[in-house]
Amino acid sequence: MPGKDEFKRKSATVCGFPISIFFIVVNEFCERFSYYGMKAVLVLYFKYFLNWEDDFAITIYHTFVALCYLTPILGAIIADSWLGKFKTIIYLSIVYAVGQVVMAVSAIHDITDTNKDGVPDSMTFHVALSMVGLILIALGTGGIKPCVAAFGGDQFDEDQEKQRGTFFSIFYLSINAGSLLSTIITPILRAQKCGIHSKQQCYPLAFGVPAALMVVALIVFIVGSGMYTKVPPAGNILVKVCKCVGFAVSNRFKHRSSTFPKRAHWMDWAEEKYDKLLIAQVKMVLKVLFLYLPLPMFWTLFDQQGSRWTLQATTMNGDFGLMVIQPDQMQTVNPILILVLVPIMDSIVYPLISKCKLNFTPLRRMTVGMFFAAVAFVAAALVQLQIDNTLPKFSSSTESQAKFINMVDGTLHITAGPEKFTLDPFTATQDYLTFDEPFEMSVNASRPESITLPHGNRTTLVIAREGFQLGYRIFQDFNTKPDQGYNAIRFLNGFRSPLSVSVGTESIGNINTNDMSPYVKLSHGTISFTIENLLGNQCSFSRKLGFGSSFTYFIPSTFAMGENCDQHIREVEDIKPNSIHMAWQIPQYFLMTTGEVVFSVTGLEFSYSQAPSNMKSVLQAGWLLTVAVGNIIVLIVAEAAQLPDKWAEYILFASLLVLVCIIFAVMAMFYTYTDPAKIEAQFLNMEPEDKEKKNMEKDKKGMADESGKSSDFSSDEEKTKQSKL
Template sequence: SADKDIKKSKKKNATVCGYPISIFFIVVNEFCERFSYYGMRAVLVLYFKYFLRWDDDFATTIYHTFVALCYLTPILGAIVADSWLGKFKTIVYLSIVYTLGQVVMAISAIHDMIDKNMDGTPDNMTLHVALSMVGLILIALGTGGIKPCVAAFGGDQFQEHQEKQRSTFFSIFYLSINAGSLLSTIITPILRAQECGIHTQQKCYSLAFGVPAALMVVALIVFIVGSGMYTKTAPQGNILVKVCKCIGFAIKNRFRHRGSEYPKRTHWMDWAEEKYNKLLIAQVKMVVRVLFLYIPLPMFWALFDQQGSRWTLQATTMDGNFGILTIQPDQMQTVNPILILVFVPFVDSVIYPLIAKCKLNFTPLKRMTVGMFLAALAFVAAALVQIQIDKTLPQFPSSTVGQAKFINMINRPLDVEAGTNKFNLQPFTANEDYLNFDGPSELTLGPNATYPIRLVDGNRSTGVIVQDGAQPMPIWFMDINSKPEQGANAIRFLNGFSSVLNVTVGNLPFGDIGTNNMSNYVAVPQGLARFQIKNDGVQACNYDYNLGFGSSFTFIIPPTFTFGPECGKSIRPVIDINPNTIHMAWQIPQYFLITAGEVIFSVTGLEFAYSQAPSNMKSVLQAGWLLTVAVGNIIVLIVAEAATLSDQWAEYILFASLLLVVCVVFAVMAHFYTYIDPTKIEAQFAEKDPEDKEKEKRKSVEMTKKDLVEHCNEDRRSSDSSSDEEENKQTKI
């Protein structure tokens, strides 16, 4: 048994380059876990919009509800770890919950599961949504629950003389967080953009969620493998619970004695003196002062976390072609971690020293105010970009208006009168834009060729004009009435050829298209598209067209079409929806401003809180900080639902205005704040607190008793030893 204990001790104390081996398991675990979380979150809002078919507002609401839960559950995880299970067991158990949540999300994103009769029509969408919500709840519980435990558990692996190694560990630990989030934000959008499926091909969200699920399994296995090497501390009781009880007692005691003859107290926390010692009350006072300053902070996070929702949705209406590479809308989020890696050392080594040389008193609270102001400017920049995007978007019909355009498939110019609109159509062309019709109208194509225009309100249609005997006549087809999804291009073919044609692009089929008939729309990705047109499988024509983002085209195959080397020249493209023209690079200024604000606000905020908090209550302020993030996401839900603004740019301005107001309030609060030295206050009260002295006295008495017992035991052992020696002597005699 003693040998086993020695082996276990050696295993736990094993080091590499002065660092405990156990921390390598913790760092790898954190990298995989952050990859899993940020990878899943990067594509989440697009999954809601394009896979579950939710509108922008509802997708944003559910996204921010999920993020809020992720930042509420750390409080629960900290209480469970410190009061009952300990950090190791809490991490293991909640990581299992976390892994199950990721697996459920990956399963729920298998789109063939919800197809009906293999035609792509959603059938079991309720089951699909239910699985998604269960997965997200499990993930929120898991990631939030382990968030306050992993870093602290890593710190527990070091001994008191390893302060330098511990500091380096935390640097490596946070580097692993940024590395995991950066890589996952690049990789999972690429996985999402792939086409997959058994019966029908769709964007591969199951793969985008499946890889993070696999990384979470790896994270759990790696963490468990290192079990025998960890230093595990027993639960010591949660200081957060103790602080809450102290505050609760003070409030209850104050209201219990209101209007009574009790003497007034200097501070409302002094009403806890009947139950708690003065040192604890002094520590709680210091914490409460900082928590009071936290009240305006959620507004910053309300803006910051919209990078993953509103800003990602904004990017879907922009051009992501950067020449050497094409950026997916959800990949623009990588700008934030990349800029963080640049800004943090630059601000610390250049900006702050320059300000110090100018002898400006740039206190932590002033820095945080500047950070909030920069975040507000970021949303002003986002609003300006949105205004430019809105100018390029098509005007789709309202619920009381129908829209139509016309294509002339007759090999001669044609005078067209549609309602009050008169224009001339050349052969195999269309009028430039859709026309609006808010009631019954007539289409006149000649002296004896008048037809009623019957459109579906809120929809777009195309009238294809063909020769019917001696007179031209229209054939009506329904068009799409929204921007194509995820930056893809909605393409269809109109066949004016004398026989059935079969059209494909890559492995995507348009199917067989009859004469004077229109194919279904096919979503074709950005880039050079090579269409292949076949006639009864005998003749083939290759037609190349360079597509942008978010456009819709009708390609006309005219009656004069002939197969041959020059066959593609006779095909006429008709633009139904223009491609995105505002480049994603225009989002970089708003990312620049929000990241600069984050570096100044977030890093300084944590530094300020730690400098103003008692030594044993850092975790309380960490929990309060995470709570401000959760409340910030709840604010997004409230504002997005209550504002009901029709224009997205107006919502951006609203958020920027709210943050500017909060920024002014925070600046006033910061002006009246007095900085303190917690160690001096703690030392002062530690000397004066009679209860602590009484505790020390009791402890001294207990130690004295322990020494007396040990002394008696020593005498007994000595007496026993003497008896044994006497007995041995008698035996020898």
């Protein structure tokens, strides 16, 4: 196999680093911006644009992520067998960019007919196009994953181990810089209103900008073409490895009952057919891959930042004073902390540990990283418990809930089933009352009336004067927390004539006497309302809204236009705003990010350093495969557990990771670090001597038959060819 020194380096160096890595780092920054920017809004796109349930949205999200980390195997085969890393990155980046464009097109809601809320009537087109786009993105991003990092490592000579280690840290910083900017920008783009016929959240823009960055990534990488060290493909190495392993197993099984001499390693049973150098390389790869077996559990927890933690943030308060944070923007905490923690770890923490003469090996670092991730999920569970304590208790499928509003200018004494209470003029019950069957209601000792409310729903029962008698009307309420932190607002008109209500420049419509307006969803902040009567007189007032609340504003019969008219308007809180602040997610993000820095950065460098020279992309693909398996575990565990409480799922995942962490720590104790270059050099140097000894033995035994000579010659010739590869 030709060494790297056989290929002329074209790139100049600066401070010992080849300039070519600049283009690789910039390419990775743009590509990661594209991927993480799209992924940041993906679960919300599934839930709020395609109208999928939480569980199904999470399932498709993790299926997509798993596919992104399964396809690196394909990329490694293509790179190491046919095209080489450079061409593989070029061609699959084109597929990647096309997929991003398809995703942007799939989110254009004006392509199909929409209903009055701006939601497409038929989602088939959007779902089909989205799936095509995600498959292309998975092929592209997954295919280039094992190639880019390894291609960057190829730019360094064997004696530049320190520079290569620094490159991997810079490489990882570029990943998280792209992730940071994209997870800040794309949620802002998503929150914009866009559309030709109707206005709603701008997912086409949120997907379109990442698509543009992917095109930029491709262009930058091509520009640096003339400076790269391009190691040509070494043949179908993955297939060769599989065949070598298969032959060793079958050969050992064939001689299981014979008196054949035992061998030091089970892979040595392949010596009859395969070169000793290849067998040594396969041993190194299998040794590392065996160590990878427990690693998927870390990614099982890590990748839930983009699904469960994002959905958790939708039930929290995102007002940070100077700015309002969107739920999907909380993911920016991860890359921000990485940009801070990576230099701190490299410059302060690791040197201090070294000075204390503690042997903090890469595998021990990875063990500590897994433990931090488990603690992060315990923190997430504690936050979820606090959120659950503040959520309203909605009715079950066998119950109904009702709130009563007194629209009469007089006190009402109400009996509703077993409940008895008094309502002052223009007031409402503070909480919803729960009924599990139809009930009798009487007002001021009047003749009882039978009331039947729909099960599994919340309603408002308005008591008002109809002519000279008291009557009631029933209105349907919000039965869930308003999604995405929006506030659900409606108006009840108790005035003696119809009124029109508008929010900003948007009209809610005319509201007849004793009637209720439809709900309007409003964002966080100070919102201005305008009420106008039939004569054109107006009353303007404003309210500051939080996140995830629902209010009914009712206008009593004593309402009058003019100065301080808003003082007559009554406010009924149907659903309390989110009270747990998003800042409480920062500790869990800090713990998870600390674990990631210690685990992932170390694992990336460990995979490269322990890989044979012709199998680096294969081992990188094996590392990335652990991420795919981790996302599959999310689906399996969540489906098998079927836990009703989210906090319980967090504790379950944390417990599983602690168990796996212990197993990995035991495995790491028995791992012996190797230098692939030295091992390969040893076998390359020893091969000719071995062959010479074999030839001398043949001479001593005399001439063998012609067929035997031919067979031995062919075998030696084949081994020589494999050694040169």
